[in-house]
Amino acid sequence: MSEEQPGSRASRYTVLPARAFGTPIVHELEIRRSRFIGHLLRVETEEQARAFIADLRRSHHEARHACSAFLLGADRDVMRSSDDGEPAGTAGLPMLEALSLRETGGSPGTVVRDLSDVCAVVVRYFGGVKLGAGGLVRAYSDAVSATLDRARLCTRQRVVLAGVDAPHAEAGRWENELRSAGYPVQETRYGAGSATLVVALPDDGRSGAAFGARIASISSGTADVRSLGTEWVDLP
Structure with missing residues (x-):
């Protein structure tokens, strides 16, 4: 249990399982010889998210990029992303959209998109082949979506x-x-x-x-x- 989030309008939302607090969910894609390693961690504060991003940058110091995005709160009032050196708008924003637009439920005719308290980091090891702006957008979005596919989401x-x-x-x-x-x-x-x-x-x-x-x-x-x-x- 945790204390109420002050002023939150939502009374429920979707999160990663509790085990993902300390142990990230990891999945790797290879796209035109580049390695895109997706990491998802459940977090409750911006400090936790930034610490996770910093840890991955240190542990993958030989990688070209460690792009990130995170959502926080029942109302998802904290949204942040970083391209970490990739062309502007080709990494962090597509990752954030993959999180925020994830369908988590709904009845016939309705769609629920309420995933939050999650930090995504995609580490890229460059394989020597340039993907272009469109290719990068798809690669970073797909890396987050494919990693989410391996998570059992739950309701908070x-x-x-x-x-x-x-x-x-x-x-x-x-x-x-x-x-x-x-x-x-x-x-x-x-x-x-x-x-x-x-x-x-x-x-x-x-x-x-x-x-x-x-x-x-x-x-x-x-x-x-x-x-x-x-x-x-x-x-x-």
Whole structure:
């Protein structure tokens, strides 16, 4: 879990899996004798993205270019790219578009493009054959897209943490009934006088009322629901 992103309008978006926080997803393409090595890392801050880019530049110091692009935040309000010496507009921007235009879901007739918290770096080892502007645009875009194809994307959801105080003798029963009804009980905090059940609810403006009704039924109207704030979680 992480703290709420201040002022975010979106309540959910698509991210790389949690394992991609420390271990990048890597895929290599060879195009007219040049090697294009795509790297994707899940990041939460611009500092993390820039550190990743710097690390790859150091580890591939013999490469001609290490071009990059990254998106951050639920609303994708941070977008950055770099051509790193390639002709302007032939590397960083196509990479950024490959990230931002990635289709992540949608129902019939709609398309969702909401991938974020991701940094892409494409390292190029020049093979001696010039690709031209159009060829470079396709190569860098394809390198990012092909690397994304190897990622299992997941949904990041903003949730409201709801607290319900239960008598010690009833806490176990209430928890079981909530789980049976499909409510994810995050934890049970035992105090001196009562136990607090902590339940994660989608921050959608609708789930709170239904949960309140369920608690009223379970507790015979004796329990109240209080907000414990919001957090972001990766959905299983």
